[in-house]
Amino acid sequence: MAYFRKIKSKTTKKGYTWGFTMDVGIDPVTGKRKQTSRRGFTTKSEAEAAYHALKGQLYKGINLESSDVLFKDVVEEWLKVYKQSVKVSTLHSQKSKINHLLRYFGNLKLKNIKRPMYQQMLNDFHKKGYARNTISGIHATANLIFKRAIELELIHQSPAAFAKLPKERKTVEDLETKQDNIRFLEKAELMEFLKLAKTNGLYLDYQLFATLSYTGMRVGEALALKWSDIDFENSTISITKTLFHPSNHGTKYQLLTPKTHGSIRTIFIDEFIQTILKKHKVQQSEYKLMAGTDYVNQNFLFANANGHPITGKLVGDRMRRLLKKSSITKEISPHCLRHTHTSLLIEAGAGIKEIQEVLGHSDIKTTMNIYAHLTKDLKEKTSHKFSQLMKGLSEKL
Structure with missing residues (x-):
């Protein structure tokens, strides 16, 4: 809303100028209507032109004068x-x-x-x-x-x-005493953890933790997987999305594009993971039948008893539960299984470029930093194993 008026002036021949007053929103502190005024225009047309210019600024988002804006x-x-x-x-x-x-x-x-x-x-x-x-x-x-x-x-x-x-x-x-952020499980530790997940885990524990360990995908990427992303014939998984669960509420989630463009990728899965997922698909079908109309079928791999994808928080809780039953003393999170997969790739002789593609890093520097850390760690362990092997011989020399 705006209104125009003549304003008395002793400095003009006409004895007046034109001005206007217009609303510019609500004061966020008082809750009252805010207004701004302009004056000193020779004609009403000039005042109207200035009003429309200011109104244009308001539509662009400038809703307060610089002296007032909070x-x-x-x-x-x-x-x-x-x-x-x-x-x-x-x-x-x-x-x-x-x-x-x-x-x-x-x-x-x-x-x-x-x-x-x-x-x-x-x-x-x-x-x-x-x-x-x-x-x-x-x-x-x-x-x-x-x-x-x-x-x-x-x-x-x-x-x-x-x-x-x-x-x-x-x-x-x-x-x-600084602890490095890049933590992972040794092969023996991973075997112990997955065995526990299989024998003592709750529904989905073994299937999810095995998939994370054998593919290196991010937790959000795994939770967003649908059966349509699995190609058993060609032994691949397509990663095209990630699950966003801000409140960790079962039904309040969104599927978003992955972290980076490089995160959109297709990775190969071996026979071990294929077998686990095929058995899981059968078991999930049984859950669907038991739930009946209560099951919201959205085709998620790692869905709860109602069909909704499980939350990242639940994955963390499930992992801590299993670790308490194990002999593993490291502070390990679900993301560490991604580092575990990377360490196994390095040990298997995979190159940096191959690892980058598997992990979905858009910047190879990220891969190189992890590679350098894990390589150093593996070299130290190899050196220690060699020392232990040669210890008996050294004592005789």
Whole structure:
């Protein structure tokens, strides 16, 4: 809504100028209607032209003047654009980062957020013990938001520019006790784990953990598999999607495109996995008959008793249950089975390019980093085995 009016003026020959007042939304703090005014136009036509120009800006998302805009309003404006170009899983991961920023700056006017204030926020996160990766993620999100504010000409410079991420201070003890993120099971450990899954596992444990171990696919990729993705005649599995289960609620999930374009791939499965999956298909058919109309048949491989895909959280819970019954003392997650498969590929003599294709890495650097770590670990074990083998001989020399 807008209205135009004549405004008295002593500086013009006509004795008046034209102006207008228009609504620009609702104030997020007070809940009251917000308005903006423009004046000083010689004719009503000029005022109308200015009104339509400003209205055009509003439709593009600029709904407040730069002197009034709050940080949280810019976040909202940024999200409108951002969510159109990313997957829902990526958007979901941004929520906690946004919440951190809103706790500091939400109700502040954008123009009042200065560089020292922004730097202090990062320092506070560090003092509270936030991981460097977490702080870096928050900082990256803030940069995107302030970049949007600059595009909208609400500010000229970003408060996040030139900010320094606090350095982690590591003691000698930290370095000595640091656990590497790339963990995997040895062949004997994997055999023990899969045997437990077969004899002591619950429904789907053996089928799922064997598939993860023998294919190296991500958990989300496995949970998204449908029977139409399995080609028993050609011994292949097509990976074209991943399961997004943000709340770990049985029926609230989405099928999304894989992590990267390189993740869309076809992998070969050996006779062992084929046999397991064929038996599983028969067993699943029996569950469908027992459930009757309660079974929601969406053709998922790893579906619960009602036909919905199982959650990632359940997979983790099931793995911890089995590990407690085993002699394995390592901290192992379902993702570690992907690393386990990689280590077995390396031991079998597979090259980096082959491993990249199996794992679905779009960037070979990712494969090389994992390869380098696992190769080093395997070499150390080989050296140790050789030392043990030669120990008896050495003692006689």
